[in-house]
Amino acid sequence: MWLTNYxxxxxxxxxxxxxxxxxxxxxxxxxxxxxxxxxxxTILMVGRxxxxxxxxxxxLVIFKEVLKTQHEAKLVLVGGYVASISDLxxxxxIPKKNIVFTGxxxxxxxxxxxxxxxx
Numbered sequence: 869m870w871l872t873n874y875x876x877x878x879x880x881x882x883x884x885x886x887x888x889x890x891x892x893x894x895x896x897x898x899x900x901x902x903x904x905x906x907x908x909x910t911i912l913m914v915g916r917x918x919x920x921x922x923x924x925x926x927x928l929v930i931f932k933e934v935l936k937t938q939h940e941a942k943l944v945l946v947g948g949y950v951a952s953i954s955d956l957x958x959x960x961x962i963p964k965k966n967i968v969f970t971g972x973x974x975x976x977x978x979x980x981x982x983x984x985x986x987x
Contacts, residue, residue, distance in 0.1 A: 909941045914976060917949035924949065925956055931967075932960045944968045946979060 876888035911931065917924040924945070931943045943966065957967060973979055 914946045
């Protein structure tokens with residue numbers, strides 16, 4: 869399984885079992901001319917944050933650094949997470965007004981298009 873059509877094609881030159889799997893989160897993206905529609909300074913992260921490989925802990929430490937110069941910035945987390953993340957947010961002293969846990973969402977396109985920066 870390959871994430872890009874190019875990778876699948878290269879693999880298929882030597883093997884018969886290569887397949888490209890497109891991103892299931894396809895949606896119509898806003899044009900670059902409309903990027904300023906996002907009023908708030910937000911960073912959006914989407915993932916299964918219960919998986920340690922996603923390194924939400926590192927993202928929170930980095931976001932703490934962002935808050936030093938961008939006091940009004942918000943971190944929006946879309947996806948499942950473990951309760952210990954709340955403890956880390958508290959220990960880093962990230963204000964509750966600057967972080968939003970939405971849980972799992974079905975319509976990612978609408979969410980992504982409302983934010984300036986996403987990871």
